[in-house]
Amino acid sequence: MDISVTFGDEEVSAQAEEAVRKLVEDGVPRALAAGDPALWGPEAEEEAKIRLGWLNLPVTSRELLPQITALAERVRAEGLEHVVLAGMGGSSLAPEVICATFDVPLTVLDTTDPGQVRRALADRLDRTVVVVSSKSGSTIETDSHRRIYEQAFRDAGIDPAGRIVVVTDPGSPLERAAAEAGYTVVLADPAVGGRYSALSAFGLVPSALAGADVARLLDQAEEARAALDGEANPGLALGAAIGAAALSGRDKLLLDDSLSPINGLPDWAEQLIAESTGKQGRGVLPVVGIDPTGAADEFVAGIDTEGDAEVNGPLGAQFLIWEYATAVAGRLLGVNPFDQPNVAESKESTARILAEAGDGPLPTGVPSLVDGPVEVYGEIPEHVKDLPGVLTMLLEGIPAQGYLSILSFLDREAAFDVPVPEDASFEVITDIWAAHDPASLQGLLSIRTDRPVTFGWGPRYLHSTGQYHKGGPQNGVFLQITGAVDNDLEVPGQPYTLGRLELAQALGDLDALRKRGRPVVRLHLTDREAGVRHLLTAAREV
Template structure:
């Protein structure tokens, strides 16, 4: 087993915040939260027998199950590499894609060699699909089709495209729950292998299940180290509350949220975990954002100016760091405390740091759900956007045009954000090809808007965010305003056996989410950046800057 120290927790709180956290810790002790979590007592989150609780605790078995599956995974990885495959394209959304991307980035950071290059398609944007097509050679590309439900429209649409590109079952692997539509497709098309997920693990808690470990093995990650770190962290999470960093973190997050600090500013300070944020964002937002409450994760909050300068009283900071002291980080955290921002620090380290971080955050999120009085395992508001997309597609099939979006002008943006103040927040929802370039431009737009508005501003790529923060947008507190940005894709990619192409699906998803948000009373604007979204977004940013 790798040398993985137990996660540790430190916090910097005001006297009033310390009292609030201590009070919830005493209640957690009285209610035996740690013991009941590991005993899988579903009444920890409400009445006995409520849906998606007792049958969603299989993630507590995931490290042990992953260890048992490891020889089969390594055998598959060795076989496909020996056959000359060079790339693995993962078609999946949300919980099926976020953990694999973190694992792949961690593998690159670690300097490990071997394995296939992992390429993600978690977008229906035809330009994104075309980019992956251009970067891969079909006969040397293994396709990993990953969907828990087995019927996710984005994933199955991507499968149809990729199968049309190379109709060879030996080049396809499926990860899905037993008995799904995808399992039938895999059998019909002669897939090389099908790995079953555990039906008692929800998608966002599936990092250590086959949804995470199959792509990890294929891309040459240290799966044994990942499992060892997770196992060590799970054992640490069984300890009494006063020795249990993960459970104490969940209590502290919930207690501070109940004090009005419901924006969780995520700061990943360990270089090996720098891509951890999007996975943690989904875990926290989708697990807690319901019943009119929840935690909004905010990555790299420009208003916080580092860790808290000018920060309003709706923020708390979670710093995920390595075990070694860092003078610059220490100074920033001390400044944050002086600025009145509560700071929580979770330290993970050793060879199994990533596995430990996955488990510690899963435990903390489950405990935070208890503290907030919500079921952290369901997603009651996600289906609404799916239904709205289906409605738009049905209208198009009947001959109606796609719902148009007005041009993205500074006036339209400034109208949406006029008067925006904490505890409100703004969600920038971009139906653009996910890329570092797009993220950089969206970050610039966020900084420009943040100069005049102290409210938190988040960024999400569509349709990926529908499977992540989308739950909180609809089910959380009615604090959000939403700017949906779409474009006219340049590439054309049909979807075999479907009455619409990828462009139509993408724009239907954007329009469908606009309808859903508006129906929930959320202020929303959907704007079009045109055929050159880079030029359109740069012009929009410049025009807003000139208005200041």
């Protein structure tokens, strides 16, 4: 098994070599192997004491295999072929990559968009098993999904106790609630934080139920764990390269997996790196989905693909190498890689907005201008009269070392519902989908600037890059997209619908960004399908 990190850039190689030398002198590899929580300074020590279990997951997670195997066999014996995962951040991103790489189907719900949730509910409910994944159970999105599926099962005459599997920490409120409801519970290692949990129960349970070979995944990770012992190891080299590059000004980490047999790892690494390093006004911005421009602050990391650094290895090994590297980069940057101090800001703003609005309308404000099915909210100069002008304004407003982030609170699968001709080629079909996909905006705008353009689906990104947006360098420009809801969905036992929650989450993050002085514009699509088409047309005119 090839597990390695090599360098295609002489400057990166030299910087990494020097950083490794200093890390070895400071005893970092030995201390990290021993799980020393003092590595990231006294302020991080208490958090690190309870967050280093990921180092041993390739071994300790094997204890879960008999329970997971028995559960998967029971699910298959009962004909439950549709596996739905309700989880956010680390609870969903790793299983999504695992299942895509092993080519097994998994429906991931990390959204509050009613259209996306309705689509999952309509898909084989009689053959559905739902995995509810949350360390505490208090995550508002996951709690909403659990409530909705419980009601849907009961309405269909199905006992939820036979259809819901809970993955959580020992002693959590969710464990107690699940036990009372009679749900199957799999307990995760409480000494592992969410974004480091790929090889824990959070990554393994839904993946195994979907049909992935998780024992093989652990085999791959265990071999990588052996490679991480000592001074000459790939995780140390990668972490040294990322950290040293960022300290020298190359803090935009473009993740390229174009030649990799692994599917979607950059989306998982994006959360790991952004949420771990983006704090105290510093950090590394992972960039997924666009080509390098050659800008001076770019650092290209290839996953089984050439780059300034190339990381080779199977999925289980990649998980562990990137986790190790992120911890090392945190040490070099002088930040705690295990906390997320600014994530709560958007959550608190959302809760306040919902509470203050009561049964009334949410405080959306008055649009600065309207261009067809798109309302524009924010500080817009008088000379800007239309949507192309707004997009131009945002692009021109990106600082010299900054970036533009597109944050879309919409249904990320709606484009695939667009009818296509029966005899259409794959190329024609993908073109049709792209013409209706908000994510296409990233590519359209990225070719109009030499600065990075990132794209995140809300509220998913709130548990990922949202930390970097608020805690990282003050050089981001933000474009938020929301949309009208035509067919909302009640959340049983709660005073809000999914659509209302989705909009409140968008407004909550908008408020958090503005309080920190981040430039942000919100586009609201009064007709979602027409609005997306109009927005993409406007981007082509910039």
